[in-house]
Amino acid sequence: MGQQEKVTTSLTGSVSEKISASLAPVDAELERAYPGDPGTRQPVHTVYVPGDVFAADTLRSWGDRALAALDEHAPDAASFAAVLGLPDGLAEPVHSRVRAKLEREPIEDLRVDFEDGYGPRPDTEEDEAAARAARLIAEACATGTAAPYMGIRMKCLEAAVRDRGIRTLDVFLTGLIEAGGLPEGLVLTLPKVTYPEQVTAMVRLLEAFEKARGLEPGRIGFEIQIETSQSILATDGTATVARMIQAAEGRATGLHYGTFDYSACLGVSAAYQASDHPAADHAKAVMQVAAAGTGVRLSDGSTNVLPVGPTEQVHDAWRLHYGLTRRALARAYYQGWDMHPGHLPTRYAAVFAFYREGFEQAAARLARYAGRVGGDVMDEPATAKALSGYLLHGLDCGALDLAEVSEATGLTRAGLEGFAKPRRGDLTVSGT
Numbered sequence: 001m002g003q004q005e006k007v008t009t010s011l012t013g014s015v016s017e018k019i020s021a022s023l024a025p026v027d028a029e030l031e032r033a034y035p036g037d038p039g040t041r042q043p044v045h046t047v048y049v050p051g052d053v054f055a056a057d058t059l060r061s062w063g064d065r066a067l068a069a070l071d072e073h074a075p076d077a078a079s080f081a082a083v084l085g086l087p088d089g090l091a092e093p094v095h096s097r098v099r100a101k102l103e104r105e106p107i108e109d110l111r112v113d114f115e116d117g118y119g120p121r122p123d124t125e126e127d128e129a130a131a132r133a134a135r136l137i138a139e140a141c142a143t144g145t146a147a148p149y150m151g152i153r154m155k156c157l158e159a160a161v162r163d164r165g166i167r168t169l170d171v172f173l174t175g176l177i178e179a180g181g182l183p184e185g186l187v188l189t190l191p192k193v194t195y196p197e198q199v200t201a202m203v204r205l206l207e208a209f210e211k212a213r214g215l216e217p218g219r220i221g222f223e224i225q226i227e228t229s230q231s232i233l234a235t236d237g238t239a240t241v242a243r244m245i246q247a248a249e250g251r252a253t254g255l256h257y258g259t260f261d262y263s264a265c266l267g268v269s270a271a272y273q274a275s276d277h278p279a280a281d282h283a284k285a286v287m288q289v290a291a292a293g294t295g296v297r298l299s300d301g302s303t304n305v306l307p308v309g310p311t312e313q314v315h316d317a318w319r320l321h322y323g324l325t326r327r328a329l330a331r332a333y334y335q336g337w338d339m340h341p342g343h344l345p346t347r348y349a350a351v352f353a354f355y356r357e358g359f360e361q362a363a364a365r366l367a368r369y370a371g372r373v374g375g376d377v378m379d380e381p382a383t384a385k386a387l388s389g390y391l392l393h394g395l396d397c398g399a400l401d402l403a404e405v406s407e408a409t410g411l412t413r414a415g416l417e418g419f420a421k422p423r424r425g426d427l428t429v430s431g432t
Contacts, residue, residue: 134175
């Protein structure tokens with residue numbers, strides 16, 4: 001052993017104490033404003049079904065229609081892979097998992113729509129539709145046939161439809177309460193938000209409902225839909241969406257990009273309104289930075305090109321949807337909208353291919369990091385967090401199986417979760 005070094009300092013302990021005291025408010029604000037990802041499952045998509053169309057068999061119907069589209073337009077793994085350009089090694093695993101997913105859990109997140117997809121209706125008709133949505137969702141939860149996440153998109157809080165939106169939300173939530181309580185996977189979507197004050201109003205509305213029904217304060221959260229230019233950039237040049245997250249007072253669960261309303265707001269012509277337009281990329285980049293670390297998750301929008309008609313037309317729509325979904329995943333938008341049953345095969349094909357093709361490398365890197373073994377890449381705690389998050393996303397959607405992940409990484413699910421959500425400032429390796 002070498003000579004023991006003499007350690008000397010110049011500062012007294014009081015200096016550190018004073019600095020810590022001066023930064024205590026900042027420490028508290030960091031914990032409040034940036035709690036990190038909640039660690040719960042994030043659905044890979046949200047399906048919107050108009051309130052008058054939603055029925056007890058909607059989930060199963062969408063799955064059956066998606067399977068029928070596969071049978072008609074890509075009946076086997078080879079033909080499906082040829083349409084999408086999947087490599088040989090992924091053709092069978094992706095195809096078989098897509099079919100299994102459509103049979104077992106065709107929709108991960110369903111929103112009964114009372115906004116654009118529903119439109120203006122007589123009050124009695126919308127009341128009945130909202131009450132029916134509550135009853136059907138409660139029944140599905142009771143029988144174990146519900147999607148993991150379900151809820152409604154109400155009308156926005158702009159003056160023209162504000163009272164109607166509030167009443168629909170009240171009818172729906174009251175129906176759930178009286179049918180047995182709010183389900184664990186309840187999700188609400190507030191559309192066309194332009195000012196943070198509208199988010200604050202939604203908070204006050206939910207507080208009033210919780211108080212009226214004796215619920216725990218903060219029980220009900222909601223998504224904010226980004227569909228206007230004002231929601232990205234305010235008149236004073238600030239990023240409105242960041243202020244909206246703060247205005248939600250911890251209740252915001254997601255930011256959903258509205259492809260067509262946002263594009264139209266900026267004057268993009270109909271032929272070019274798409275989720276890969278430069279205007280869309282800018283909006284989502286601002287959303288992504290605003291939401292980072294806050295626990296609020298991001299969702300991409302949708303495509304309005306439906307996979308219907310002759311096989312060649314369906315294949316073109318499938319390739320477009322697959323490409324847009326893969327593009328979004330690479331940009332860390334792990335959720336999107338699906339508007340038609342024919343979108344389900346390519347949604348799951350894109351998601352499964354994304355996680356399966358990167359599985360071996362991600363698992364090997366995480367295993368080396370967990371075991372403190374060197375390799376050709378020097379990873380840091382932040383990268384270990386990303387690697388474990390990637391594997392957890394793959395497990396949650398069905399792209400990966402726990403047995404194969406555990407074998408490749410040497411980690412249990414709890415171990416993966418430990419890396420995915422480390423304590424702030426924790427640079428140690430743990431969770432094996």
